[in-house]
Amino acid sequence: MRIRPQSVGFTIFLGALSALPPLSIDMGLPAFPTISAALGASSGSVGLTLSLFMLGFAVAQLVFGPLSDRYGRRPILLIGCGLFTLAGAACTVAPSIGTLIAWRLVQGAGAGAGMVMTLAIVRDLFEGGAARAQLSYVNLVMSVAPMIAPTIGSNVLAIAGWRGIYGTLAVGGLLLLLCVAIGLSESLAHRDLGAIQPPRLIKNYGRILTNRICLGYALVNALNFGCMFAYVSGSPLVMLNVLGVSTTTYGWLFASTALGIMAGSFLNGRLSIYGVLPSRLLIVGIVTATASALALVVISLSGAAQVITLMPLLVINTFCRGIISPNAIHGAIQPVPESAGVAAAIVGFMQMLCGAVASGLVAFLYDGHTAIAMSGVMALFAIASLITYIGLVRSAKYT
Structure with missing residues (x-):
């Protein structure tokens, strides 16, 4: 069974x-x-x-x-x-x-x-x-x-x-x-009998947090999650309060962005099976996510924020999440098979931390009548994710 x-x-x-x-x-x-x-x-x-x-x-x-x-x-x-x-x-x-x-x-x-x-x-x-x-x-x-x-x-x-x-x-x-x-x-082939002893535990966490590849990929994933969570926390404020859509319509709009993640995940899975390099998928996903977030900022600042102008960019942004997340998470835990549990814990904790910070920023900056808070925080985290990938992950690979 x-x-x-x-x-x-x-x-x-x-x-x-x-x-x-x-x-x-x-x-x-x-x-x-x-x-x-x-x-x-x-x-x-x-x-x-x-x-x-x-x-x-x-x-x-x-x-x-x-x-x-x-x-x-x-x-x-x-x-x-x-x-x-x-x-x-x-x-x-x-x-x-x-x-x-x-x-x-x-x-x-x-x-x-x-x-x-x-x-x-x-x-x-x-x-x-x-x-x-x-x-x-x-x-x-x-x-x-x-x-x-x-x-x-x-x-x-x-x-x-x-x-x-x-x-x-x-x-x-x-x-x-x-x-x-x-x-x-049980999937773990070899248990680390000293994994929870304080000296070993500190060493394992320290080894992963000081590994530029592991830390870089974990941050790329977490910062991109912050970008998406800025949308998740800000979308009801923008769609319901600013744009005045009904709750039923909002549900359908939210579902369309969830479908974007699913489509990105499915495409990434197929391309990974066909041997497309994760570095190519990541850079395309991160750059596209950043571009879509910046376009949302421009639309918000120009006063042209409407459902028809925002939704295509939001779907594109969440589609990129479906591509970025699997590759970044794999990059963070792949180099340390002997401490995969610790690496996965760091990935999950950083992701939740960035999500909490992003939602807090959106709530703090929300002005009650524009989409600037949501789009601005999305862009902030997307840019940080791109800088982290170029400055930490790719630089580490070539040094």
Whole structure:
């Protein structure tokens, strides 16, 4: 009953693990007003259920990565899925907003195990173009989550209330837990018995953070994620408040950019299988993403921001994310197979950090009547990603 690594089912399984964070975030958003009324909590307190989830998700990766190098990927996935399931069940019956916030922190930690183990497992089992293709297809499956999560959340909210949303997440976590227990073989061939000893742990983290190739690729991925997350956090402000589109229309517009990521991931997977060099794919993706972000700035500053002028550039930008992410992540974890868990943890933590900074900047700079904050932050992170790739990654390869 083991899932074969070369099968479509294996890719779907890894994609489902990676989809836990967006599902956990986006499914609950429609229920925020209901939770506030039901638990007698302020909007800010309900918002902490999202902030604490993301904190748990980010920090847990730094813990689970080294643990997986010591004990293997499968035990850590069992723990992570177990935590996610338990926390989902506890959120379902939470009697107060404080309890809900606490268990969301635990739920985020469980989701963090799924993300970091996905990257480590791909590094364990695949090489070269096959690894980049696998990451592309996982990214493709994962991109479906933000498209369907708000709709699922709204429907569950209408049928079973806000508690039903967390119950649904608990059931999803339980199904993944069973898949790991029954169908997943251990992918780590040689365990590092000293991986969690403080001197070795510090050395492993230091070795990756001082490796210009690993650090450079991790930063390229994280900064590009910041560019995309500036869009994710800024798009409702721009589309709903500035341009006045309906919530239904916004849902379709958001779905079109998610389709852009899926298309980029699929194309990258096919080109990787055909032997196209990752350096070529990366430079084309990064330059195109930067150009589209700068074009968004020009349109925003000129006062020509409309749905018809913004959306083509936003789709192009997210399409580039589907190309950049698999190649950059592979470049970051490929050179250190003996510490793939630590490398994957660094990749995931940096990505979440840049996403949090980007969304914070958009919220801080938003003026209430233009798209300048969203487009400006997108351009800032896109340019930083391009500079990092040229100045850190490519320069390191030629020195």
